Amino acid sequence: DVKVTQSSRYLVKRTGEKVFLECVQDMDHENMFWYRQDPGLGLRLIYFSYDVKMKEKGDIPEGYSVSREKKERFSLILESASTNQTSMYLCASSFHLGMNTGELFFGEGSRLTVL
Amino acid sequence: GDSVTQMEGPVTLSEEAFLTINCTYTATGYPSLFWYVQYPGEGLQLLLKATKADDKGSNKGFEATYRKETTSFHLEKGSVQVSDSAVYFCALSGGTNAGKSTFGDGTTLTVKP
Numbered sequence: 001d002v003k004v005t006q007s008s009r010y011l012v013k014r015t016g017e018k019v020f021l022e023c024v025q026d027m028d029h030e031n032m033f034w035y036r037q038d039p040g041l042g043l044r045l046i047y048f049s050y051d052v053k054m055k056e057k058g059d060i061p062e063g064y065s066v067s068r069e070k071k072e073r074f075s076l077i078l079e080s081a082s083t084n085q086t087s088m089y090l091c092a093s094s095f096h097l098g099m100n101t102g103e104l105f106f107g108e109g110s111r112l113t114v115l
Numbered sequence: 116g117d118s119v120t121q122m123e124g125p126v127t128l129s130e131e132a133f134l135t136i137n138c139t140y141t142a143t144g145y146p147s148l149f150w151y152v153q154y155p156g157e158g159l160q161l162l163l164k165a166t167k168a169d170d171k172g173s174n175k176g177f178e179a180t181y182r183k184e185t186t187s188f189h190l191e192k193g194s195v196q197v198s199d200s201a202v203y204f205c206a207l208s209g210g211t212n213a214g215k216s217t218f219g220d221g222t223t224l225t226v227k228p
Binding site: 048108 | 157208
């Protein structure tokens with residue numbers, strides 16, 4: 001069974017802390033994505049990556065960074081967490097099919113609360 | 116850029132009722148279209164997809180037909196069950212925003228026994 005695994009389902013952090021969200025996929029996918037999901041706002045793309053050591057900004061990259069040192073792992077970093085970053089974070093991966101990413105495979109999500 | 120518009124929810128139906136969730140899109144080129152479903156407390160999973168005009172995607176009794184002339188991909192099911200209660204997202208990939216997917220805002224479906 002194909003899998004995208006997010007390291008933590010629930011996290012509680014304090015304002016100003018550095019937060020790491022880890023995502024690992026076992027499907028040899030080239031593409032990996034980080035989204036945040038908020039009520040009434042749908043899914044918003046934070047960052048994505050087409051290849052190892054490669055990253056591209058999504059629609060809302062401010063306050064976030066990412067790291068992709070290995071093909072299977074894509075990390076989202078909050079350098080200094082703020083309360084407005086309280087959200088559900090979803091990692092996804094897909095094959096790279098040129099213009100068309102094809103189906104996205106999602107992890108179960110990481111619900112982050114920043115106090 | 117690309118955009119996806121879903122009918123606003125929430126939608127509440129009785130068990131065995133007919134379901135339609137409307138989805139229209141704006142994109143250049145020849146995007147693929149998807150419906151994803153998110154059950155409570157879980158991530159999204161693919162429900163069905165269509166990769167070219169007039170294709171019909173189907174899964175678990177749900178269907179959607181890729182209509183290029185009306186730029187639509189409406190989700191239908193003839194008889195919903197309580198277990199279908201979830202959030203449904205329409206999405207596209209392969210349009211203007213190469214390599215990225217564009218999602219609608221999601222429609223929450225509640226099915227009552």
